[in-house]
Amino acid sequence: MQNIVMECAQYIIIFLITCYTWQSFAYFGKKSEVQKRKIAARQNFCILGVHFLGYVSGYLATGKEELILLYGAQTVYFICVIFLFPTAYPDCSRMLISHMCMLLNIGFIILTRLSYPLAVKQFLIVCGGSVLASVVPWIMKKFRELRKFAWIYGIIGILLLLTVYLTADTTNGAKLFLDFKYISFQPSEFVKLIYVFFIAAMFEKSSSFMQVIKTSLMAAVHVLLLVASKDLGGALIYALVYLMMVYAATKKNLYLFGGLLCASAASYTAWRLFDHIQVRVTAWLNPWTVIDTKGYQIAQSLFAIGTGGFLGVGLYEGSPGQIPIVEQDFIFSAIAEELGGISAICVILICLGCLLLFFNIAIESRNTFYRYLAYGLAVTYGIQVFLTIGGAMKLIPSTGVTLPLVSYGGSSVLSTLCMFAVIEGVKTFEKAE
Amino acid sequence: MKKQNNTKKKKNVKPKDSNREFYRIMYLFSGLFLLLCGYLCYFLIFESREVINNPYNLRQETFERKIVRGEILSSDGEILAETLITDNGEEARFYPYKEMFAHVVGYSQNGKTGLEQKYNFELLTSDIPFYEKLYREFMDIKNPGNQLVTTLSVKLQQAAYEALGEHRGAVVVLEPSTGKILAMVSKPDFDPNTIVTDWERLINSDSADGILLNRATQGLYPPGSTFKILTALEYMREYPSAPENFSYECNGIFSYNNAEINCYHGKSHGNLDFIGAFEKSCNGAFAYMGSDISISDFYDLCESFLFNTELPFPLAYKKSSFLLTEESEDWELVQTAIGQGKTTISPLHNALITATIANGGILMQPYLVSEIQTAYGQQVKQYLPSVYKRLISPEEAAALTKLMTSCVTEGTGYALLSDSYTAAGKTGTAEWDEKKESHSWFVGFAPAENPQIAVSIIMEEAGTGSDYAAPAAKKIFDVFFSDKKK
Numbered sequence: 028m029q030n031i032v033m034e035c036a037q038y039i040i041i042f043l044i045t046c047y048t049w050q051s052f053a054y055f056g057k058k059s060e061v062q063k064r065k066i067a068a069r070q071n072f073c074i075l076g077v078h079f080l081g082y083v084s085g086y087l088a089t090g091k092e093e094l095i096l097l098y099g100a101q102t103v104y105f106i107c108v109i110f111l112f113p114t115a116y117p118d119c120s121r122m123l124i125s126h127m128c129m130l131l132n133i134g135f136i137i138l139t140r141l142s143y144p145l146a147v148k149q150f151l152i153v154c155g156g157s158v159l160a161s162v163v164p165w166i167m168k169k170f171r172e173l174r175k176f177a178w179i180y181g182i183i184g185i186l187l188l189l190t191v192y193l194t195a196d197t198t199n200g201a202k203l204f205l206d207f208k209y210i211s212f213q214p215s216e217f218v219k220l221i222y223v224f225f226i227a228a229m230f231e232k233s234s235s236f237m238q239v240i241k242t243s244l245m246a247a248v249h250v251l252l253l254v255a256s257k258d259l260g261g262a263l264i265y266a267l268v269y270l271m272m273v274y275a276a277t278k279k280n281l282y283l284f285g286g287l288l289c290a291s292a293a294s295y296t297a298w299r300l301f302d303h304i305q306v307r308v309t310a311w312l313n314p315w316t317v318i319d320t321k322g323y324q325i326a327q328s329l330f331a332i333g334t335g336g337f338l339g340v341g342l343y344e345g346s347p348g349q350i351p352i353v354e355q356d357f358i359f360s361a362i363a364e365e366l367g368g369i370s371a372i373c374v375i376l377i378c379l380g381c382l383l384l385f386f387n388i389a390i391e392s393r394n395t396f397y398r399y400l401a402y403g404l405a406v407t408y409g410i411q412v413f414l415t416i417g418g419a420m421k422l423i424p425s426t427g428v429t430l431p432l433v434s435y436g437g438s439s440v441l442s443t444l445c446m447f448a449v450i451e452g453v454k455t456f457e458k459a460e
Numbered sequence: 461m462k463k464q465n466n467t468k469k470k471k472n473v474k475p476k477d478s479n480r481e482f483y484r485i486m487y488l489f490s491g492l493f494l495l496l497c498g499y500l501c502y503f504l505i506f507e508s509r510e511v512i513n514n515p516y517n518l519r520q521e522t523f524e525r526k527i528v529r530g531e532i533l534s535s536d537g538e539i540l541a542e543t544l545i546t547d548n549g550e551e552a553r554f555y556p557y558k559e560m561f562a563h564v565v566g567y568s569q570n571g572k573t574g575l576e577q578k579y580n581f582e583l584l585t586s587d588i589p590f591y592e593k594l595y596r597e598f599m600d601i602k603n604p605g606n607q608l609v610t611t612l613s614v615k616l617q618q619a620a621y622e623a624l625g626e627h628r629g630a631v632v633v634l635e636p637s638t639g640k641i642l643a644m645v646s647k648p649d650f651d652p653n654t655i656v657t658d659w660e661r662l663i664n665s666d667s668a669d670g671i672l673l674n675r676a677t678q679g680l681y682p683p684g685s686t687f688k689i690l691t692a693l694e695y696m697r698e699y700p701s702a703p704e705n706f707s708y709e710c711n712g713i714f715s716y717n718n719a720e721i722n723c724y725h726g727k728s729h730g731n732l733d734f735i736g737a738f739e740k741s742c743n744g745a746f747a748y749m750g751s752d753i754s755i756s757d758f759y760d761l762c763e764s765f766l767f768n769t770e771l772p773f774p775l776a777y778k779k780s781s782f783l784l785t786e787e788s789e790d791w792e793l794v795q796t797a798i799g800q801g802k803t804t805i806s807p808l809h810n811a812l813i814t815a816t817i818a819n820g821g822i823l824m825q826p827y828l829v830s831e832i833q834t835a836y837g838q839q840v841k842q843y844l845p846s847v848y849k850r851l852i853s854p855e856e857a858a859a860l861t862k863l864m865t866s867c868v869t870e871g872t873g874y875a876l877l878s879d880s881y882t883a884a885g886k887t888g889t890a891e892w893d894e895k896k897e898s899h900s901w902f903v904g905f906a907p908a909e910n911p912q913i914a915v916s917i918i919m920e921e922a923g924t925g926s927d928y929a930a931p932a933a934k935k936i937f938d939v940f941f942s943d944k945k946k
Binding site for chain 1: 478479480481483486489490492495496499504507508511516517518519521522525594597598
């Protein structure tokens with residue numbers, strides 16, 4: 028009996044995730060408000076359905092009663108977000124809210140499966156973060172002069188990164204976390220947002236040559252501080268975001284291609300200089316010859332994805348725990364193993380859905396600062412998703428970046444919630460104008 | 461004031477085409493994300509099977525919970541390994557032929573070896589129809605795993621197993637025109653059915669025994685006189701007229717600078733031509749040839765014959781080595797020319813060299829599994845013969861076949877004389893320890909004019925090639941051809 032339920036759950040989850048994804052793309056063709064609401068209702072049903080089945084499987088597999096409690100709390104959370112947020116901000120993008128919930132949902136299910144205590148911790152941070160994020164659009168509406176503080180954003184960002192560089196302890200070869208007694212947090216995740224604010228504010232003033240030079244210098248300081256802290260995945264994201272924003276602001280191909288050329292040269296130099304980049308490149312080129320050491324993680328990730336196949340082995344049936352750091356950098360492999368390749372493809376498409384919404388909101392916005400802001404956040408999000416998923420399946424070397432909203436990590440999920448909230452803020456601001 | 465407001469608003473309102481860069485970057489990211497999806501599909505469809513079949517993938521426990529390990533069959537459908545369910549519901553791997561296939565089929569408990577290891581994931585993958593799998597999963601019945609159809613022949617394996625007798629050693633039998641391995645035996649052996657209970661004894665026994673070692677692929681031996689095939693080939697390349705003009709006066713001993721080479725038991729062969737030197741396996745004549753050839757060319761020839769390099773073989777093996785260089789001393793040069801010195805070779809490798817000659821100079825990719833089937837016998841994947849590489853020209857192969865044929869008809873391989881087929885081959889007596897008996901080698905194939913079977917046999921510490929390994933080869937050939945007649 029238990030087996031039948033779990034088997035059914037496995038296939039229905041795939042079906043629901045696929046339906047959800049299908050609906051989210053069907054949305055783009057729909058114009059009428061009624062149709063949009065219908066789609067939103069179906070999507071909410073899918074989210075709650077997947078969530079329910081995920082926890083039913085968890086309960087049947089482990090017999091832990093605390094899962095029921097966690098399930099109840101999370102359900103309340105989802106319902107609150109889905110219904111309260113649009114009530115507070117009627118002009119928000121409901122689709123973006125749904126996407127956020129779906130990604131959080133998949134993250135919750137897989138984290139609970141990997142480690143119950145981590146899942147609880149993550150859920151608490153998400154709750155707190157959501158409260159914080161829910162006031163962001165209000166702040167953006169209230170304080171209309173956010174675009175005027177360009178230098179303040181730049182300086183705060185640099186100071187935070189400098190603090191990390193000077194005081195942080197080294198974990199996994201990089202300085203990432205600031206430790207306070209009870210919590211530790213990763214400033215580079217938040218500086219990522221402030222950094223986009225900074226660049227957007229600078230280019231809102233002017234996109235003249237002098238302005239580009241000034242902004243470039245400040246951006247370079249950010250990147251160099253990250254390199255000095257050996258957070259090379261972060262440095263890569265910062266550098267690429269800057270290049271794409273310069274391109275959008277100046278409309279000059281030269282900046283983009285020249286910048287990419289410089290970035291390639293810098294990557295090559297970094298590869299020559301830094302041991303842990305060489306490790307990752309070696310592991311990417313041929314993990315099988317160094318499977319005992321450097322290639323172990325990526326090989327385990329590929330085993331997980333390959334063993335899962337298109338349909339997955341089913342929740343609690345696989346061994347994603349074999350992959351080191353699976354909750355963070357390699358959560359995608361755990362999803363592919365247990366929920367299956369089809370679900371994993373849907374996750375990529377849902378992320379793409381978020382990205383398209385980001386770009387859409389940027390394009391539709393008429394306020395230059397918010398245009399650049401939304402665009403910059405879209406690019407940040409896109410790069411991060413591409414780096415982490417591409418790394419997990421060995422399309423590119425792994426960079427140690429988390430999958431936004433899905434991976435474990437307080438700072439990451441908090442900053443991503445804020446990112447979504449800022450986008451919603453841009454959207455509601457636009458409507459209010 | 462109003463005007464100012466207007467201009468400010470204008471600054472904020474962008475014309476449509478200013479979104480061009482935004483759209484470009486959006487399309488770029490859409491492309492990248494679709495690339496992720498595409499690559500994931502590509503990986504799952506084309507690469508994942510190969511990737512997950514890796515001993516480092518510890519997920520086999522996951523598979524074993526859901527799938528009953530598939531069967532391993534001989535080429536004619538006899539079961540070599542199967543999983544039986546005992547009365548109390550436990551699974552037990554059963555090997556009906558016990559010791560006979562122990563090394564090549566391998567075992568699957570206390571680690572995995574042989575085919576059980578190489579095809580582990582195929583055996584633990586079930587390709588029965590989708591609906592049936594679904595039904596079984598719902599009913600909580602394990603799915604039956606895929607089965608392997610090997611190229612191994614029970615008759616030949618048995619013949620080879622018996623031909624080795626009580627001796628340690630190994631036999632490799634293959635079909636030169638396809639590369640199919642027909643038999644592979646290694647002794648001493650063990651019973652894979654009781655591997656768990658015997659484990660302590662097997663790994664603690666005198667390490668020299670190496671019972672678990674597959675000597676056919678992992679045993680490295682001096683090639684002895686079987687190596688004269690390659691020395692003869694190199695000499696013919698440098699002196700194309702050698703088969704007609706070569707002559708050597710053997711008085712049982714050959715001196716070269718400071719080095720001396722004796723013929724076996726100091727026997728003097730008298731006046732020998734090229735064929736005579738080969739069929740009598742005259743050490744003096746071959747040492748003389750060795751002293752008269754280019755070492756670097758000889759080295760290249762051996763490398764082209766896969767010394768010091770990887771062999772195209774699916775199971776675990778050891779690389780053969782040929783270490784002669786321009787700097788080597790005289791004794792090493794002449795010793796190497798007659799198959800002693802520092803050269804080592806595995807029985808499998810010697811079989812591949814022989815099969816190449818039998819197949820007109822082309823080495824076929826050797827393989828052990830011809831088909832993977834579902835538990836119901838439907839084909840999942842087929843492995844067809846494929847050319848590995850041409851190693852020598854057809855003329856060279858013909859010339860070597862001629863030498864090897866006369867080795868049987870006129871020389872040391874006389875044990876293989878038969879009315880029903882003409883065999884070709886070369887014996888070898890590999891000295892490895894002055895106080896101990898030599899290793900007995902034979903490599904050869906039959907029928908010489910249209911080779912269908914090639915063998916490589918080593919019998920450790922047995923004695924001469926002509927007295928032990930050659931008669932063993934005869935037994936295997938006899939079984940093969942009497943079976944053919946029927």
